[in-house]
Amino acid sequence: GIQVEQSPPDLILQEGANSTLRCNFSDSVNNLQWFHQNPWGQLINLFYIPSGTKQNGRLSATTVATERYSLLYISSSQTTDSGVYFCAVNQGGKLIFGQGTELSVKP
């Protein structure tokens, strides 16, 4: 089946710093979503981005479907950005998740 790999696995930032999270996938996909799982376990939709670039406040995402990767940019990080970031690709209706990037933003 399709493989989804995220990097880095862990990331520690000082508040105010910028970061880039990467998601590689091994096959063509119908769409791709980025999620933030907060410390309470809630899985929050960030982007639905099968291709192209989208921005939402301090967050933006780019998917290059032909090269099978997606990037999530976090600018001016805040402590509330802490948690695990997952990318998930849709193949045949179901989402296949990566292992996540655990982000910790220190004040």
Add this chain to the structure above:
Amino acid sequence: GAGVSQSPRYKVAKRGQDVALRCDPISGHVSLFWYQQALGQGPEFLTYFQNEAQLDKSGLPSDRFFAERPEGSVSTLKIQRTQQEDSAVYLCASSLGGSAQPQHFGDGTRLSIL
């Protein structure tokens, strides 16, 4: 409702007991999905409904797991004769339908088997 609603939020059961987990999708969402998330891992697909039809159950780990959505709205995931390895967070998601629509997740049910 405004979002996907799951109940209970927490469930503790003794090994061998049966459990039932409920999911209320977003109103009007045709597709409903169940995922299992083990500690420190990403969610893994269990099963998928379109309206009341179960289109894919390839992710159910054993025949002890059973899901239904009899009227095409609320869904129940049932686990019979629970075992310790069933301990996980069970997440439900819904979408408008089709693989081109984003999936929206509930807060999950944290199941602990003693």
